[in-house]
Amino acid sequence: MSPYTFEFEDGAVREWSLTDTGAAPTLVEDYTPSLFVSGPDDALADLRARLDPDPKVVATARDRWATDLHEAHVGERSRPLRVDCERVGEIRTLVREIRGVHERGTHAPGTFRLYDVDLEPGFRYCLDRRIDPTPTRELRTLRLELDDPALADGTVAALRLEGEPIIETASPADEFEILRTLNRRLERDDPDVLVVSHGDLIPLLERRASELGLEEFSLGRLPGWTQLAGENAFESYGRVGHSPARYRVPGRAIVDTSNSFLWNQSGLAGLEYMVAKTGRPLQEAAWGSIGTLLTSRQIRIARDDWGVLAPWNKWEPERFSDVSTLHAADRGGFTFAPEVGLHEDVHEIDFASLYPRIICEYGVSPETVDCAHDAGALECDSHRVPQLGYEICEGGARGTDDGPFLPSVLEPLLSDRAAIKERLADDPPEPEASRLRAESGAIKWVLVSCFGYQGYRNAKYGRIECHEAINAYARDIALTAKGRLEDAGWRIVHGIVDSLWVTPREGVDPEPLADVIADIGERVGIPLEHDGSYEWVCFVPLRESIPSADGAASEPADVSAATANAGRSATAPDSAPAGELNSAPAGALTKYFGKRESGQYKFRGIELRQRSTPEYVAESQRAFVAALDRERDPAAVCDVLERRLGALRRGEVDPAALEITKRVSKPLSAYHRRTRTVAALERYERRGVDRRPGQSVRYLVADDDARGPERVRLPFEANAAAGLEYDAAFYATLLVRACESVVSPLGWDRSRIRRHLREGRTVRLSAFVD
Incomplete structure (x- = not known):
């Protein structure tokens, strides 16, 4: 094997x-x-x-x-x-x-x-x-967890095994028995993979066993452990990340859940799939980023099938272009202005894996875009990129039957994902369905990254002209789809790169949507799929362009075409006050919510989809959307807000539901402003818990007017302190903001919400239904 x-x-x-x-x-x-x-x-x-x-x-x-x-x-x-x-x-x-x-x-x-x-x-x-490291049988795993304070204190008394404490309410005096129990479990189960909550748990367990005299203890199949790399911070696409230290034990792979995007997205099944497709061993695949996994697959195919080495540094510069080409090329994907407001009978359609399919359909690859071969050395057909005029050579590697390089990397992944979708449509048994969903998720993330990686300055096989060509094809496809839909009697209310939201044009009997999207897919060579039907959809305006109660925007909106566009509401609820829906605020491209015909809600971009939003605020926003669905009236939504504010101010909300999560972008000493994140970092430092750039802090705002670390409390402090209070006024502001996102498509801004709350209207019974 x-x-x-x-x-x-x-x-x-x-x-x-x-x-x-x-x-x-x-x-x-x-x-x-x-x-x-x-x-x-x-x-x-x-x-x-x-x-x-x-x-x-x-x-x-x-x-x-x-x-x-x-x-x-x-x-x-x-x-x-x-x-x-x-x-x-x-x-x-x-x-x-x-x-x-x-x-x-x-x-x-x-x-x-x-x-x-x-x-x-x-x-x-x-x-x-030429080894394939794909596991040849089902892997056995063992999950070990220890929270940050215990890890910082160097005690394993609170160690959890498969989610359960080894000894309930254990003290440091129980550590010897805990480690002996763990060692017996390792010997009995003989796991192939250790899934740990943090990599530093490996040296801590080994060190405590040695200090306590437990000589037979070993996390590996042989004694010993090795540190492979120290922790470090990095920056990717303007975002600071943190890579913890990495360790190895003999005979077992380690998956550090704090340092494995793929594990958190698709679990062990997704990891095993990427091991098979990239040739990276399981432990290295677990800590690899999506870009790293894509690069590994490229390196393996380049070496095995093309005989191409992996360059250490990227040498190929961007080629010189005239001004007109630069002007045409320096653009992103095409977007259609979101028509801010509530729209009924809306259908979402999107191109399946648009960018990867463009690469495969049109043969976009570093070696084919403006191929530099001599006319006598290689003869092949070619075609031109729309708008840019780049020539795409249609030949593969000379002397082989392979097509262009990037399609050879992506086509097997696209085929696998299509086959997985077909199998899932047959409603397989849950264990198989779970594995298929995990594999599909792993493929999705690699496909998502393949386009952007062509424009990444350090991509080993990337090239900016490929990035520009893919965008040009995408814009041409979007305009082709727009023309065909409008000719068929459909109106586009929003569109962003590969997704379109359409509704029948008023007074027109449109062609069946299924026939239209099949025709578009045939024309462009990329399947266009019907992603879902909505009873209604709300497109949210940019916050600075939300119209005030008198119908005017609260302040002028300075919005570039790349991030937002103006639109007009198509559907005005009968209960909305006159004059509040007549403006044309700028729409946020990625903020919308709606109700599918199946009865499920879909949310994108609003607060409840944001990582930093407290659980109580997210739950409240779901209640606001449900109220809007029932009543189609902003006032009804504000009645729910009033009830939720009351519970908050009476201290009835569990502090754990008010925790905020923020990513740290730099060391504590580098911050100059006294933010809540700084206050949390100071409290972590007091407890001896390190928080490095790229890691996250979690805190409860206790007194937003206070200075220094007294402004916040940490989650484990909140759980340990009876009667801990939170700053109700601070969280009330978050609730009002979440409510504003829901009612702003109907023309209500924050001042209109607060005025409604002051008016003292009788709260309707529906406000008490979540």
Whole structure:
């Protein structure tokens, strides 16, 4: 059986292969990882002479590889220098020496280009040995959890096993028995995967067992543990993230749920699917980002099918373009102005996986966009990108039957997802359905990232012209769909990139929507699907453009075409005061809510979908939407708000339902304003709990007028303190804001809400129905 997890120590590799009863190790001592260097022949000869005596280097040779997709496309190969190293850990050391010593001393900067440098050890090993690390039987897991305060205090008394405490109301005196119980459970169940709430739980458990004299304790199938990487903060697309320290134990994969997006989105089944599609071992797939998983799949296909090495740094710059091309290319996806207001009989239609399907349908790939081959070297058909004029070469890699590179990466994923949807439509048994949903979710996230990754400056196989071409096709497709729908008697009330919301035009008998979308899909070559029908939908205006009680916007809206557009309400409830629905506020593209014909509500962009919104505010907003559905009257919604405000002010709300979650963007010392996040960080520091950039803080606002850490309380403080009070006025403001999002499509702003609450009207009975 193929191994599923690996350890690298002292120049050897220990492979762990699953058996029917557990896992068996195999020691491999002849593995020599390689990196590649390209450059002028004389420079490579000089570098080879310098590296041959290096004790870190086992051997050097000139191999034949393509160093980029363009070479593979026209059937050419280079002869880069292959450098075999004694150990995986010496790759980076050798790279620093090549850059900082061998190149700097005798050659111009950039003389050498390096390949296969920054690969994770397990992925590199599987790639070099052509190993498929997909588990060959059902994996056994064991879940271990410890909350942050206990982790900071270095005590394992509160350790939970599979969600349950090992000893109820345990004290530090019970730690020995807790660890002994855990060790017996490990021996009995022999798990293949440890699912831990935080990576630092690994050294804590091992250290406490050693301190308490529990010599037989081991989290792995063999004694010992290793730290693979320290914690660090990073920035991606303007957002600060945090990567915790990573650890390894012999013979078992570790999934750190605090550092695994894919685990939190699709669980073990989604992870196993991506292991099969990327060739990354389970533990490395678990901590990899979606972009990392996509890149791993690209690297594997480039190496195995195209004979292309993975560049360390992206070398290909953006090509020069004239001003008119830049003007046409520097645009995003097409959007249609949301018509702010409440609309009835609305249908949502969208293109299935639009961007990935554009890549596959039109052959968009780094080597095909304005293919640079000589006319005599490769003859192939081509077509032009609409608006931009880029030429798309329709040939695949020369000498193979493969099509363009990016489609070869994405088409199997699209096919798998389509097959999964068909299987789910047959209503399979729940265990199978759960696995299928997990696999579909994993595929979805990779497909979502594939388009943006083409414009990412560090994408190994990315190219900005591909990004621009995909957007151009998407805009052309959106306009084609618009024309056909309007000719068929349908009106677009909103549209954003790949989704459209349509309703029948007044006084027109439209063509059946199913026939129209089938025709559009056939015209553009990408399926257009009917995503759902709505009894009604509300499109929410931008907050600064919400009309006030006199019908005018509260302040001028300065909204760019890229983020919002103006619209007019199509449906005015009979109970709305005159004059309040006659303005045309700017609509927020991603904020809407509605009721499907199935009776389910759908929410996008409003407060209850935002991570920082307290649970009580989210529940209240759902109640506001339900009231709007029943009454179609903003006043009825405000009656529900009044009842909810009353409960809040009387102290009847559970403090746990008022917790706020915020992401930390920088260290505590770097903050200059006394925000609530700073107050929470100060309280975490008091309790000895580290919070680094990219991590989140959770807090309850106790007194928003206070200064310093007394402004907030932490969740574990709130749970421990009897009679802890919250700042009702602060949370009342959040409730009013959530209510405003619901009634603003009907023309009510915050001042109109507050005026209604002051008027002292009799509250209708429906206000007490959630």
